[in-house]
Amino acid sequence: xxxxxxxxxxxxxxxPFWLASAPPTDKEYxxxxxxxxxxxxxxxxxxxxxxxxxxxxxxxRYGAVYGADRRLLGxxxxxxxxxxxxxxxxxxxxxxxxxxxxxxxxxxxxxxxxEAAWKAILPLVEKTGADGIELNFGCPHGMxxxxxxxxxxxxxxxxxxxxxxxxxxYSKPVIVKLTPNITDIRKPAAAAKAGGADxxxxxxxxxxxxxxxxxxxxxxxxxxxxxxxxxxxxxxVKPIAMSMVSEIARGDxxxxxxxxxxxxxxxxxxxxxxxxxxxxxxxVCTAAMTYGFKIVQEMISGLSEWMDEKGHTSIDDFRGxxxxxxxxxxxxxxxxxxxxKISQDLCISCGRCFAACEDTSHQAIxxxxxxxxxxxxxxxxxxxxxxxxxxxxxxxxxxxxxxxQIDPRTGSVVxxxxxxxxxxxxxxxxxxxE
Amino acid sequence: xxxxxxxxxxxxxxxxPDAYESRFSxxxxxxxxxxxxxxxxxxYFCHDAPCITACPTDIDIPLFIRQIATGTPDxxxxxxxSQNIMGGMCAxxxxxxxxxxxxxxxxxxxxxxxxxxQLQRYxxxxxxAQGVHPFSRAAVTGKTVAVVGxxxxxxxxxxxxxxxxxxxVVFDARPKAGGLNEYGIATYKTVDGYxxxxxxxxxxxxxxxxxxxxxxxxxxxxxxxRADYDAVFLGMGLGGxxxxxxxxxxxxxxxxxxxxxxxxxxxxxxxRVPVGRDVVxxxxxxxxxxxxVQAKLLGALNVTLVYRRGQDRMNASVFEQDLAASKGVRIxxxxxxxxxxxxxxxxxxxxxxxxxxxxxxxETLRLAADQVFRAIGQTxxxxxxxxxxxxxxxxxxxxxxxxxxxxxxxxCAAGGDDLTVTAVAEGRxxxxxxxxxxxx
Numbered sequence: 106x107x108x109x110x111x112x113x114x115x116x117x118x119x120x121p122f123w124l125a126s127a128p129p130t131d132k133e134y135x136x137x138x139x140x141x142x143x144x145x146x147x148x149x150x151x152x153x154x155x156x157x158x159x160x161x162x163x164x165x166r167y168g169a170v171y172g173a174d175r176r177l178l179g180x181x182x183x184x185x186x187x188x189x190x191x192x193x194x195x196x197x198x199x200x201x202x203x204x205x206x207x208x209x210x211x212x213x214x215x216x217x218x219x220e221a222a223w224k225a226i227l228p229l230v231e232k233t234g235a236d237g238i239e240l241n242f243g244c245p246h247g248m249x250x251x252x253x254x255x256x257x258x259x260x261x262x263x264x265x266x267x268x269x270x271x272x273x274x275y276s277k278p279v280i281v282k283l284t285p286n287i288t289d290i291r292k293p294a295a296a297a298k299a300g301g302a303d304x305x306x307x308x309x310x311x312x313x314x315x316x317x318x319x320x321x322x323x324x325x326x327x328x329x330x331x332x333x334x335x336x337x338x339x340x341x342v343k344p345i346a347m348s349m350v351s352e353i354a355r356g357d358x359x360x361x362x363x364x365x366x367x368x369x370x371x372x373x374x375x376x377x378x379x380x381x382x383x384x385x386x387x388x389v390c391t392a393a394m395t396y397g398f399k400i401v402q403e404m405i406s407g408l409s410e411w412m413d414e415k416g417h418t419s420i421d422d423f424r425g426x427x428x429x430x431x432x433x434x435x436x437x438x439x440x441x442x443x444x445x446k447i448s449q450d451l452c453i454s455c456g457r458c459f460a461a462c463e464d465t466s467h468q469a470i471x472x473x474x475x476x477x478x479x480x481x482x483x484x485x486x487x488x489x490x491x492x493x494x495x496x497x498x499x500x501x502x503x504x505x506x507x508x509x510q511i512d513p514r515t516g517s518v519v520x521x522x523x524x525x526x527x528x529x530x531x532x533x534x535x536x537x538x539e
Numbered sequence: 540x541x542x543x544x545x546x547x548x549x550x551x552x553x554x555x556p557d558a559y560e561s562r563f564s565x566x567x568x569x570x571x572x573x574x575x576x577x578x579x580x581x582x583y584f585c586h587d588a589p590c591i592t593a594c595p596t597d598i599d600i601p602l603f604i605r606q607i608a609t610g611t612p613d614x615x616x617x618x619x620x621s622q623n624i625m626g627g628m629c630a631x632x633x634x635x636x637x638x639x640x641x642x643x644x645x646x647x648x649x650x651x652x653x654x655x656x657q658l659q660r661y662x663x664x665x666x667x668a669q670g671v672h673p674f675s676r677a678a679v680t681g682k683t684v685a686v687v688g689x690x691x692x693x694x695x696x697x698x699x700x701x702x703x704x705x706x707x708v709v710f711d712a713r714p715k716a717g718g719l720n721e722y723g724i725a726t727y728k729t730v731d732g733y734x735x736x737x738x739x740x741x742x743x744x745x746x747x748x749x750x751x752x753x754x755x756x757x758x759x760x761x762x763x764x765r766a767d768y769d770a771v772f773l774g775m776g777l778g779g780x781x782x783x784x785x786x787x788x789x790x791x792x793x794x795x796x797x798x799x800x801x802x803x804x805x806x807x808x809x810x811r812v813p814v815g816r817d818v819v820x821x822x823x824x825x826x827x828x829x830x831x832v833q834a835k836l837l838g839a840l841n842v843t844l845v846y847r848r849g850q851d852r853m854n855a856s857v858f859e860q861d862l863a864a865s866k867g868v869r870i871x872x873x874x875x876x877x878x879x880x881x882x883x884x885x886x887x888x889x890x891x892x893x894x895x896x897x898x899x900x901x902e903t904l905r906l907a908a909d910q911v912f913r914a915i916g917q918t919x920x921x922x923x924x925x926x927x928x929x930x931x932x933x934x935x936x937x938x939x940x941x942x943x944x945x946x947x948x949x950x951c952a953a954g955g956d957d958l959t960v961t962a963v964a965e966g967r968x969x970x971x972x973x974x975x976x977x978x979x
Contacts, residue, residue: 173580173581174577174580175576175580453644453645453647453648454585454589454644454647455583455585455586455644456585456586456587456588457583457584457585457586459586460586472586472587476587476589496583496648497648
């Protein structure tokens with residue numbers, strides 16, 4: 106059976122599934138339940154400076170976006186960092202780590218951008234015996250209005266500066282958690298690397314308003330008739346997170362830094378995908394908040410079964426395996442030609458492919474009087490929309506054409522040779538505008 | 540309790556008094572709001588959806604389900620009712636397993652169609668519970684139309700005519716409007732007086748006068764109607780019932796299933812309706828099943844439904860057949876009545892077993908019977924009717940008959956399945972043609 110043990114920047118855990126710093130890891134009771142359920146590690150909910158803790162709102166903290174059957178696809182959160190006393194948290198962390206020495210316990214920290222503030226808290230955290238720290242430069246709501254969280258994560262110079270302090274005043278691994286609320290994720294990642302970070306973790310949550318109450322005209326979650334943008338997470342953000350992870354994994358200045366993947370990871374497959382894009386482990390929150398801690402059992406069994414099937418014996422066997430295949434658009438092979446194919450055995454004749462193609466794409470699907478749907482190869486550009494809207498998995502597939510065949514749409518012979526945007530004769534603007 | 544299932548002969552009150560209510564309760568209880576949302580989420584919003592094609596009234600089913608799913612059930616109801624003014628009743632009595640739900644792509648995909656009928660009921664109930672009538676009349680035209688029969692065809696026709704501003708008088712032979720909705724459908728399919736509620740709701744459009752106890756021929760003639768009104772729509776259904784053609788047809792206990800079903804609907808308290816210990820129903824359609832199931836629900840000990848052909852030829856849907864079986868009705872096929880035995884009242888009925896070509900096999904069957912219900916079809920009653928096509932009034936695609944100014948639809952007209960929903964469609968379409976003709 107596959108070995109799921111994880112060694113992430115020297116932090117060992119029995120599996121690569123950690124709970125992210127978030128409401129599920131706010132206190133000892135929850136974290137013990139998580140470990141009993143099988144989670145490999147936790148990043149404890151963000152600690153602030155000594156003194157009176159922050160005060161949270163007393164109304165709803167979360168808003169949601171649903172899919173069919175009220176499946177939660179996206180969650181929005183306006184909760185702040187821990188609103189419990191620093192020393193209570195530190196004592197609990199120490200007790201839990203002592204009781205679960207094989208699990209990873211990482212402490213998330215967010216204090217003002219002053220050296221003294223970091224110098225004060227880091228020794229306290231060090232004494233808990235926790236395995237490392239994660240710098241919360243990501244939360245986009247509330248704390249960022251006080252110059253912390255995403256407000257730091259949006260300024261690479263601050264990231265580098267604070268990271269450097271942490272490496273100076275703390276002996277164990279330092280992870281920098283990045284905000285996605287920026288234009289180029291490689292800049293803050295490079296700053297973290299320059300500051301000496303052992304790893305980056307991403308993504309934190311995305312600025313969002315999930316809905317508006319059409320009676321009260323208040324955004325949700327509504328606090329006394331007003332709403333503030335929250336941090337968006339859950340399955341809906343996974344594509345954004347994976348793109349950002351891949352940019353760091355393949356960026357010239359960021360390549361090689363360890364990555365802890367976060368963002369909508371809901372099952373073993375999501376986790377495996379993040380790992381193939383270069384992540385050493387993954388962190389989960391919304392899925393646990395939706396279904397409870399037990400989901401980790403499916404993640405463990407699923408990843409293990411898939412690894413066995415593929416002959417992978419360790420996480421490192423496939424970590425980053427998809428990174429070489431992430432490229433720029435300009436390097437995609439324009440000589441690759443595919444056509445959609447509809448399986449008449451699997452087709453249930455709903456006609457959604459037809460509506461999508463006829464109304465919004467290339468009029469490349471024919472519909473007979475008796476509701477048989479077929480692809481018109483001479484019109485099909487292989488856009489994939491029919492595949493995406495088909496409710497039956499595997500019913501419509503994209504079939505590559507073999508070299509030497511004639512593409513009925515263009516009348517051209519399919520070329521076996523690779524030719525991209527920069528070289529293809531069909532492209533009159535082979536060079537980018539300068 | 541003085542009577543029970545074993546009490547010989549025909550008796551009322553075979554069950555404990557509190558047993559009737561649950562036995563005759565709603566066959567498909569209404570969906571609540573949560574159930575409706577879960578059910579609506581399963582609709583794929585198909586292109587040119589097969590369910591619409593399968594619906595005799597062409598209701599835009601994907602649209603109304605999407606309207607339910609997005610929290611606007613009253614908009615859904617308007618989508619339904621604009622095509623089918625009796626969408627509430629059709630939601631209850633349509634054989635959806637042979638129509639929209641059979642065509643549903645999720646029936647093909649998973650053998651579990653979207654619950655179209657129950658969703659339709661959810662939407663129409665939601666609107667009608669508020670007493671809202673979403674349609675209004677056009678300016679009054681001064682034209683008058685006589686409608687014969689206040690059943691689904693007649694009322695559908697009347698409503699559409701009234702919407703277009705015509706004044707309509709509906710003549711019905713029975714004391715209550717509704718036709719088969721009121722008299723001809725099993726009690727558990729339309730509980731709590733829904734048929735009358737629906738009629739009352741429908742009449743809110745205005746411009747429709749109902750005259751009860753007015754039978755064609757007996758109380759009013761077609762000739763008079765043609766003289767007094769600008770147009771006439773015939774939707775009086777089938778008033779006669781086929782007999783078995785045996786000597787014993789007249790014995791006590793040999794009855795028409797439609798009368799038994801009507802008695803149950805009109806009883807107020809079904810416990811007062813007498814039923815035999817041994818009951819035999821002859822026929823293979825919905826009426827046969829409605830009678831057989833209700834005989835069983837009333838506490839009959841043995842109920843046998845006897846059909847002359849194979850089970851696959853029965854007009855009753857597989858769902859209805861299964862319903863009958865689940866209630867304990869025994870279904871016997873390939874048997875035709877041969878003789879009714881008994882002295883004054885029926886005691887036994889004898890059948891010939893037949894092959895697929897209806898040729899007797901030489902084998903016979905005798906069943907004890909305190910009651911025999913005939914459910915082998917109904918016939919058109921009336922004199923001086925328009926030309927017939929077979930045994931019903933001949934009509935063209937617009938419902939026009941051989942007589943100028945006379946249209947027909949529903950069970951009395953040739954063509955189409957004898958379903959509530961078909962009658963509604965025919966009444967609606969005839970109304971549109973009458974309107975076009977009157978305004979030309």
